[in-house]
Amino acid sequence: MSEPPFSEVLRNATWSSHESAEDESYLKALMEGRLSAEAYGEMVAQHYFAYVALDNASKALADDPVAGPFVFPALYREEALVRDLETIYGSGWRSRIEPSMPTRTLVARIEQVASWPGGHIAHHYTRYMGDLSGGQFIRMELQKIYGYQRDGGVDFYRFDEVGSLPRFKNDYRARLDALPVDEAEKQRIIGETRLAYQLNTEVLADLGRVMRAELAA
Template identity: 45%
Template sequence: MTNVVTRAGESLSARLKAATRDEHERTESSSFIVDLVGGRLDRDAYAALLGQSYLFYAVLEQAGETWRDDPVVGPFVSDALVREAALAADLSWLRGAGWRDTLTPLPATRRYVDRLRAVCFDSPSAFLAHHYTRYLGDLSGGQIIRHHLRTHYGLTEDGVRFYTFDQVGKPKLFKDGYRGLLDALPWGADEQDRLMAEANEAFRLNRAVFDDLGQANGAGPTPS
């Protein structure tokens, strides 16, 4: 596979990582996530996170099915990444068979879902921006979160299946391959810029969900 070098002389994957670094770090430092991985919240707070996540992953993965056969974006759509069933299994274990009956989207989750529906079914760069921010995050920082959840909340496999990628043999190799696909995208500067802008928007939407979860579950205020 031949890498496409961008106008800045860097690969697209390197530019995307650099362009989203600030928003990514702000999202990672959300007080809700810091308190959750520090063991200062409870299982209900974690279950609330999974419930809100189920709502936006379901939409993102619906969009993925519409792009599966696309020659450019289709290669990113992998069954190894799909999270909806894992989230449902975790929620069933944590909250019981009737978990769907108690699932109410927070205001920030509604905005997130609305954005996904508005852009991910029609724009390849928007779909890929949200796909990138979710799944590469799950394969990176998500694995650290999984370790802390197992330590602080007494979880083993049940309850943390969301963070378990059974079909991904070696996450680093998988992520390297994903970045290689990014670098080979035949997109000009305008489409690349749209990708980066939407990826930053994805991080902001995600952080807003964390903020709503924090307010609902007694986490401290997120640093500005």
């Protein structure tokens, strides 16, 4: 029997980590429309710090033979996140936000693996493939709850320049399948993807504390 493609191996090996991320109570409360726009903004703010690091790491690897095929300017999120933060918090948004401890840890890890192409791909996959998948469902729910449409609020989840998302995701998976690395490196990428999920889940768990404070008030 032929080996399953790496995109499938990676997905299957990390799907239980996905379930832990998806199950976070902050996301559930958010999707149920129980949080204020400011409490939603807390997640947007944490995304801002993580994506500045992720986008920068990606840009620096544009010419790398392994990570280069995953560098797509259409995925960069910093500008969209700034528009969302301006919409939620107004022009003084920058002084309203700061990275949480779990976000600092995530950012440090993204920066640490910026010189390891496989490690960067792990974080890239965990975030962008998620934003292009479940993220689209999240966007539709947030639009219904907060009334955001275009030009700020949920632009983070909009990938207008990517074109067809199913086609893009298939192409992304084909790039994972064609990774020019050996089996040991593939296993390291799987390990780093599990860590990426864990670090992202810890950011959400911390947002759960913010949420409980708001719901208790």
